[in-house]
Ligand code: GLC
């Protein structure tokens with residue numbers, strides 16, 4: 001199974017922004033069907049779709065009101081079935097996004113609870129105010145403001161770790177856990193082969209919810225607690241675990257190495273892999289997302305390798321990624337989109353994709369899409385962005401400071417429409433899209449396929465991953481850990497070795513090659529500079545150069 005997982009490439013589609021087939025400014029399922037030939041060119045194995053279930057869209061579909069139906073903005077169940085069939089014809093499987101920590105307050109469960117139904121009231125965290133009249137706990141919502149809102153006209157409050165429109169489900173209640181398994185099984189019957197579990201490690205709240213004493217450690221009260229493992233094993237047993245070919249990934253913010261191992265060790269029967277986020281916080285000042293600093297390269301490497309080596313030793317498994325719909329584009333954060341857009345996109349791809357685990361790429365990454373250049377707060381749509389902007393103002397930042405802070409970190413940075421052409425609306429739609437593209441004149445699929453090099457580089461990387469055992473199955477050993485510009489590592493297995501070298505900066509730099517690799521003893525498997533020959537022992541890397549070498553096995557003996 002490990003080698004099977006290691007051969008898979010998972011592409012993420014944000015349906016709202018992929019392709020609009022019915023001219024309403026919002027991407028849809030038929031739009032995705034129309035682009036299957038494009039997807040096929042990439043040789044991906046599975047597509048993770050962000051939620052397109054019935055939802056009031058207060059958090060772009062992460063507030064689900066019906067887990068069994070397609071939201072009419074995106075299409076119909078018939079469209080979904082056709083999409084699955086079309087993808088299967090092209091050997092691409094489907095991964096759906098299961099949002100089980102919370103549901104929409106429009107969901108019948110919550111509506112029935114509001115109407116007084118005791119059975120459904122037990123689906124949620126309903127609590128009374130404290131004797132002094134203050135909220136049940138002092139917790140903050142992740143999107144700003146308190147984590148409690150008034151439960152209808154009663155004297156109770158309901159918990160929402162996210163927006164008030166997203167009520168937390170009480171996983172202590174076995175009925176909630178059974179509903180979750182039922183939903184997974186429903187979609188399995190439709191041919192779905194993958195599941196992503198949204199913010200799953202905040203399901204493990206204590207029975208007694210207590211005040212936090214410190215804002216910075218507050219989330220430890222409900223994040224990554226031991227009971228999450230039990231919930232996962234039960235869900236696995238009652239649903240996806242019944243089919244060994246199913247691929248699962250849990251979104252595990254603020255997890256630990258130890259828990260990452262537990263979640264993914266095959267013998268534990270929890271998940272195939274997890275997303276962790278520590279490596280994407282290296283441009284936060286003291287952990288504050290809205291306070292950016294240049295990224296800490298040594299820290300980035302340290303975190304990635306800490307997880308890589310620990311999971312390798314314990315048969316855990318990583319999901320490998322830079323981008324998703326919650327992150328600004330990695331190219332803007334860790335690359336140089338102005339001077340070296342193509343080369344730095346390739347360096348990022350090489351560095352992450354050849355690690356041990358299963359790579360995920362996010363729509364547009366394969367053509368080197370970058371953050372939009374918005375000028376005012378009204379250009380943004382995301383609830384977290386808008387709330388953060390107002391909180392920053394309230395905390396005393398000037399409008400320009402607040403705007404610049406959200407401009408760098410807004411989740412909308414990655415949610416802009418896929419840029420198919422250089423048209424006014426980027427070939428995404430014939431009408432004004434829900435979010436505007438700003439740089440399609442220079443970055444778009446049509447140009448990339450004609451003149452670009454990033455897309456073909458990804459194709460070569462994917463091919464390497466699928467054909468080279470060292471990549472899909474090898475162990476990992478970090479190299480040059482203290483080097484200020486180079487991220488490099490060995491993948492090794494059965495006396496064979498593969499060496500990945502990437503220069504993360506726009507200046508050339510020189511490294512010493514490991515002895516065995518120097519002097520014609522190795523072959524070049526991949527190079528983003530068309531390098532043909534290797535110098536002996538000292539290697540000077542060009543700006544944003546990526547190089548993959550394999551030791552000729554004969555040189556070992
Ligand atoms: C996850 C999703 C994010 C969403 C949140 C609440 O982090 O990726 O988009 O807002 O969960 O469901």
Ligand code: MG
Pocket residue numbers: 020021022023024025026027028073
């Ligand atoms: Mg549409």
